[in-house]
Every structure is written in structure tokens, then in C-alpha cells.
Amino acid sequence: MVTINDIASKLGVSKSTVSKGLNNATDISAEMRKKILETAVELGYNSKRLMNREKKLCIIIENMDYHTPNQFGYDIILGFRQMAEPDGWTVEVVPIDKDFQREIPYGVFMMQNGYLGAFILGFSLIDPWMTEFRTSKIPAILYDNYIGSNPRIASVGCDSQEGFDHAVKHLLDLGHRKIGLISGPLESYILKARYNAYINALSKYNLDINEDYIGLGYYVADSTREHVQRMYNLGVTAIICSHDIRAVSAITECMNRGLRIPEDLSIIGFDDLPLAASTEPPLTTVRQDRPALGKAGYYAMSCLLNDLPIGSIMLRAPLIVRSSTGTARKFF
Amino acid sequence: MVTINDIASKLGVSKSTVSKGLNNATDISAEMRKKILETAVELGYNSKRLMNREKKLCIIIENMDYHTPNQFGYDIILGFRQMAEPDGWTVEVVPIDKDFQREIPYGVFMMQNGYLGAFILGFSLIDPWMTEFRTSKIPAILYDNYIGSNPRIASVGCDSQEGFDHAVKHLLDLGHRKIGLISGPLESYILKARYNAYINALSKYNLDINEDYIGLGYYVADSTREHVQRMYNLGVTAIICSHDIRAVSAITECMNRGLRIPEDLSIIGFDDLPLAASTEPPLTTVRQDRPALGKAGYYAMSCLLNDLPIGSIMLRAPLIVRSSTGTARKFF
Numbered sequence: 001m002v003t004i005n006d007i008a009s010k011l012g013v014s015k016s017t018v019s020k021g022l023n024n025a026t027d028i029s030a031e032m033r034k035k036i037l038e039t040a041v042e043l044g045y046n047s048k049r050l051m052n053r054e055k056k057l058c059i060i061i062e063n064m065d066y067h068t069p070n071q072f073g074y075d076i077i078l079g080f081r082q083m084a085e086p087d088g089w090t091v092e093v094v095p096i097d098k099d100f101q102r103e104i105p106y107g108v109f110m111m112q113n114g115y116l117g118a119f120i121l122g123f124s125l126i127d128p129w130m131t132e133f134r135t136s137k138i139p140a141i142l143y144d145n146y147i148g149s150n151p152r153i154a155s156v157g158c159d160s161q162e163g164f165d166h167a168v169k170h171l172l173d174l175g176h177r178k179i180g181l182i183s184g185p186l187e188s189y190i191l192k193a194r195y196n197a198y199i200n201a202l203s204k205y206n207l208d209i210n211e212d213y214i215g216l217g218y219y220v221a222d223s224t225r226e227h228v229q230r231m232y233n234l235g236v237t238a239i240i241c242s243h244d245i246r247a248v249s250a251i252t253e254c255m256n257r258g259l260r261i262p263e264d265l266s267i268i269g270f271d272d273l274p275l276a277a278s279t280e281p282p283l284t285t286v287r288q289d290r291p292a293l294g295k296a297g298y299y300a301m302s303c304l305l306n307d308l309p310i311g312s313i314m315l316r317a318p319l320i321v322r323s324s325t326g327t328a329r330k331f332f
Numbered sequence: 333m334v335t336i337n338d339i340a341s342k343l344g345v346s347k348s349t350v351s352k353g354l355n356n357a358t359d360i361s362a363e364m365r366k367k368i369l370e371t372a373v374e375l376g377y378n379s380k381r382l383m384n385r386e387k388k389l390c391i392i393i394e395n396m397d398y399h400t401p402n403q404f405g406y407d408i409i410l411g412f413r414q415m416a417e418p419d420g421w422t423v424e425v426v427p428i429d430k431d432f433q434r435e436i437p438y439g440v441f442m443m444q445n446g447y448l449g450a451f452i453l454g455f456s457l458i459d460p461w462m463t464e465f466r467t468s469k470i471p472a473i474l475y476d477n478y479i480g481s482n483p484r485i486a487s488v489g490c491d492s493q494e495g496f497d498h499a500v501k502h503l504l505d506l507g508h509r510k511i512g513l514i515s516g517p518l519e520s521y522i523l524k525a526r527y528n529a530y531i532n533a534l535s536k537y538n539l540d541i542n543e544d545y546i547g548l549g550y551y552v553a554d555s556t557r558e559h560v561q562r563m564y565n566l567g568v569t570a571i572i573c574s575h576d577i578r579a580v581s582a583i584t585e586c587m588n589r590g591l592r593i594p595e596d597l598s599i600i601g602f603d604d605l606p607l608a609a610s611t612e613p614p615l616t617t618v619r620q621d622r623p624a625l626g627k628a629g630y631y632a633m634s635c636l637l638n639d640l641p642i643g644s645i646m647l648r649a650p651l652i653v654r655s656s657t658g659t660a661r662k663f664f
Contacts, residue, residue: 149498289641303627303628303631309648310628316641318483
């Protein structure tokens with residue numbers, strides 16, 4: 001067990017200085033305080049004792065809207081709070097960016113604010129704290145991201161493989177054989193996972209894997225403009241999109257080109273955003289149950305706070321069939 | 333919401349007959365009672381109301397010893413109870429076999445006994461109830477097994493991929509390039525998962541995948557006898573075994589053949605059974621944290637009982653390095 005003494009001897013300062021640093025006292029320098037907190041984090045000083053007073057968790061959010069019910073993060077946050085608050089936790093939502101992460105290490109941020117664990121939404125692989133998560137001792141639950149081995153970090157998400165298996169099986173039953181994928185670039189953990197799920201699902205159902213049926217691109221509208229007609233011309237009869245937003249863009253692109261959905265091309269999304277039910281035609285898509293994601297985030301947090309070294313909790317990913325998918329067009 | 337009325341009209345009997353059947357009354361025939369319970373299961377009649385009196389869960393176990401602390405199932409069961417009982421649940425352990433499953437459907441068994449959920453240990457793909465789990469409405473948590481899509485079923489296990497990634501990386505760092513696998517037959521869900529994890533790990537570290545380096549066989553001693561020397565002769569310098577039991581058999585086989593561990597051949601197991609620490613030499617192996625598996629089983633159960641449609645909870649799979657692995661032998 002790491003004590004205040006250990007921090008004091010490591011830094012060569014007195015116990016009372018360390019104690020001041022840990023308790024936010026104002027009569028030591030900001031620099032010394034930062035050093036003390038960083039050393040406390042490095043040595044694994046137990047933040048439960050540090051921040052005795054209140055049971056506090058935070059939801060750290062980046063690149064994700066969450067203020068109104070139709071925004072992606074709203075229900076995830078709500079689900080988390082719905083589980084955590086009845087258990088006596090205070091939950092604070094903290095929007096941040098990469099500059100903020102560069103300025104202050106994750107562990108120090110958590111200790112300074114008395115948070116015992118964080119639910120991390122919207123991070124990408126290049127977020128500075130992602131490196132720190134490899135060795136962090138303060139629990140973090142990552143939505144749609146993954147860190148290997150560290151027993152203080154776990155992941156939650158929807159099972160991409162199950163989602164793509166459903167989508168491909170549904171298309172197969174409708175007579176589709178050439179199935180395309182439109183996705184963002186594969187530098188994202190979750191887009192790579194969905195790409196792999198697409199490949200595995202085609203392979204599971206003995207469908208040809210052809211790189212010409214895959215279109216990747218950062219800019220949504222540009223990439224649908226580039227790939228939808230191109231794939232159609234190659235005989236692709238259905239396209240699965242890595243996100244509903246891309247699927248909506250693909251629908252618009254089809255409309256602009258005079259391609260009928262689903263007669264000429266079936267389109268499937270991923271997420272089941274509120275807008276998916278009101279596109280024209282309504283979108284067949286894989287559902288991410290967002291309130292359940294938030295609740296699973298809290299279950300995962302409970303596991304880590306109870307020293308149960310889980311790596312992941314995956315939710316089911318059901319396919320919601322609407323009208324953007326239909327029988328494959330025939331070739332004469 | 334399904335009511336007693338629905339069951340009564342479906343069967344064309346009176347409400348009071350249905351009520352008798354659901355409440356184990358003795359003044360109706362056994363046959364009628366079975367029909368009533370089967371219909372209740374089929375319609376999804378809520379067993380919480382059915383068996384109001386006691387909060388009861390069961391652990392259904394097959395093909396796994398669990399009576400003494402050094403047997404595999406013991407700590408799993410203990411971990412589950414350690415979480416469930418403080419929450420007010422009664423947990424009963426029910427050893428069964430395939431004949432039992434053929435005689436009575438899962439749903440009927442659960443209703444008759446007033447169990448609200450089951451933790452399933454040691455099942456294989458051919459167990460009769462595995463088919464029923466695809467559509468069952470009564471929660472079941474499967475250890476090392478998987479059922480797609482059904483939101484009332486979830487899986488727990490250790491992350492095979494993480495375990496094999498650790499094992500292969502460890503061997504790579506010791507200079508090994510030709511790494512074998514000895515496993516039971518791939519008809520088992522978990523052995524297939526470990527086989528895939530082995531292939532993926534080799535591929536991740538750019539090592540050759542060679543089917544001559546893979547030895548499968550039902551009988552443990554026979555398969556090590558067949559494969560250990562054969563692989564050694566091919567230049568394999570390390571063998572990962574799908575279970576500690578096979579690793580122990582591989583160690584015996586090496587001893588019989590005069591092969592030194594780890595100088596001639598490194599051996600890695602999977603499970604970290606109590607015996608792994610006392611083999612000669614002590615076995616490097618991937619740990620399945622059995623108390624944690626039991627606890628995760630209860631967390632998964634809590635999710636399903638709270639209508640949270642999780643598919644899986646995976647535990648970390650750390651590598652425990654002992655003396656059965658060492659620097660790869662050199663070829664001159």
C-alpha cells in the first residue's frame with residue numbers, strides 16, 4: 001500500500017507538503033502541487049483515500065454531441081446516470097479536447113477532481129490520454145475503443161460482428177451477392193472492427209471479397225459521391241455503411257443520380273440514430289442501443305471498482321429492418 | 333404482458349387449472365401440468381410473478397468437477413455465490429447430463445424449480461439445451477459458449493485472443509519463430525476460439541502459419557504422443573496447448589522422449605490450474621481467473637435480469653510466466 005511517506009521520500013519533501021498537495025491547499029506552489037499529484041498517480045496512491053468525501057465519477061466526452069435527445073451522446077449519458085446515481089454516485093459530464101489532454105495527464109486530472117473512474121466517449125486512437133490508459137491505475141471505461149491487458153481499463157460497445165452478420169444474412173436472403181462497404185478511414189478502432197466484421201461476414205456466407213466493393217474516405221459526401229455510382233456500375237446491389245450518417249449521404253447520392261432504393265440499390269446503416277426512421281425510404285440499420293450502452297458502461301465501471309478485471313462488455317447488435325433494403329436487382 | 337388468461341385460452345382450459353399448474357398443485361394431472369408450463373414458457377409468461385416467493389438462481393453444471401478447491405469449477409461457483417448471495421439470491425448448484433436435457437426442456441425445468449436465471453458451466457455445442465437457448469426467454473449465462481442474437485442469453489469467458497497474443501509475443505521475445513499448437517478437436521466453441529486466436533496472433537506478429545505445426549486430437553495422451561516429437565523434428569521450438577491438462581501431458585511426453593524443457597522445447601498452457609505452479613518445470617500459462625469468472629457471470633446475469641441486452645463479458649487473460657518457457661534452441 002502506497003502511503004504519503006512514499007510520495008514524500010520519492011520527491012524529497014516533507015509529509016505535510018505532500019498532504020497539502022493532495023488536499024488542494026493553496027500555500028504551496030502550483031508546480032509542486034502538480035509534481036505531488038503526478039507522483040501519487042505514478043506510485044498508484046489510492047485515490048479513494050485521497051478524495052474521501054464524495055463518490056464521484058465523470059463522463060469525459062469529445063467529438064460527440066449530447067445536449068438534446070436526438071444527439072448521439074444524450075441517451076448514453078442518461079443510461080449511465082440512471083444506473084450510477086441510484087447507487088449513490090455523483091456523475092459529472094466533462095467535455096474536453098486534445099489540447100486539454102496535452103496539458104494535464106489523465107491521472108492528475110482525475111485526482112485533482114476527486115473522480116474515482118471515467119467513462120470515455122468519442123476518443124480516437126490519437127487522443128493523448130489513450131497512451132496513458134495503457135498503464136493507468138485509475139479505472140476508465142472506453143466506449144468503442146480498446147486497450148489491451150490493463151486490468152483497470154475496460155471497453156463497452158455493440159458487437160460489430162453480430163451486426164454485420166445480421167446485415168449480410170438479411171441481404172443474402174434478399175438475393176444479394178455483391179455487397180459493398182462504405183466507411184470512414186480505418187485509423188479508428190471501431191471502423192477497423194466494422195471493416196473486419198464485414199470481411200468476416202462475407203467469408204462466413206461464402207460471398208466474394210473484392211476490394212473494389214470497398215470505399216473508404218474521410219469526408220462523408222465526397223466518399224459517397226466517389227463510390228456509390230462506381231460500385232453500382234460494378235454490379236454491386238447492396239451497400240452497408242459504417243454509420244447512419246454515411247447511409248443518409250448514400251441515399252442522397254442515389255437520389256441525385258436517379259438510382260432507386262431499394263430497387264436499384266439496397267442501403268444499410270449502422271447506429272439506428274433517431275433520423276434513421278424518417279429518411280426516404282426509412283433506413284434498415286444495425287441498432288446501437290444507446291441507453292443500454294450507458295448502462296453497460298456503468299456495469300463495467302462497477303466491475304473495475306470491485307477489482308474484477310474485465311476487458312469488455314459487448315451489447316447485442318440487432319438489425320432493424322425498414323424499407324431501404326429489398327430484393328436484389330436482376331441482371332439481363 | 334402475457335397473463336394466465338392467455339395460457340388458459342391457448343390451451344382451452346380454465347384459469348384455475350392454469351393457476352394450479354403454475355403453482356405446483358397436485359390435483360391436476362402431471363401431463364396437464366407439463367403442458368401448462370410449456371405453454372407458459374412458449375408465450376413468455378413472466379416467471380418473476382410465477383415464483384414470487386424466493387429469488388432463486390441456479391448454476392447448471394456438466395463435464396466439470398467442482399467439489400474441492402483444486403477442481404476447475406469450485407472457484408467459479410464460489411465467485412458467483414459471493415456476488416449473488418449478498419444481493420439476496422439463493423443459488424443452487426444442479427449437476428445434469430444430456431439425458432436429463434432430453435427429458436425436460438430448459439424453460440420447463442427453470443419454471444418448475446422457480447429459477448429466474450441459470451449460469452451454465454461445461455456445456456458443449458451438442459448439448460440439447462443449446463438449441464433451446466437460441467429462443468429461450470429465461471435468462472442464461474453461458475461460460476465459454478456463445479449463442480447469437482438472443483437478448484436473454486449472454487456469454488462470459490476469458491479473452492482467448494488476448495491470451496494468445498501474450499503467449500506468442502512472449503515466445504517471440506525469446507527468439508521463437510516456429511510455434512506449434514496442440515488442442516482438442518475444434519467442434520467445441522472455445523477450442524475453435526483458441527484456434528482462431530492462435531492463427532490471428534501468429535499473423536499479427538508476422539509468423540508463418542503452417543498446418544504441420546498444429547496437432548488436434550480428442551485423447552490427451554495420444555495426441556501429445558503423436559504430435560510433440562513430430563513438431564520438434566520439424567524445427568518447432570515452442571508449443572502452446574489449448575488447456576493446462578494437455579500442457580502437462582506434453583511435459584510428460586518430453587520427459588519420456590528425453591527432450592528438455594525449455595532448452596529443447598518451450599511449453600505454454602491455458603487455464604492456470606492450481607497444478608500449473610507445481611509441474612516440473614513450473615508451467616508458463618494463460619490465466620483464467622476463476623473467481624472473477626464466477627463474479628462476471630453474476631454481473632452478466634444482473635444485466636439480463638435488468639433487461640440490458642448484453643452479449644458478452646470478457647475477462648482479461650494475463651500470461652503467467654514460469655519456467656517452462658525459455659530462449660529458443662539454436663539450429664547449427
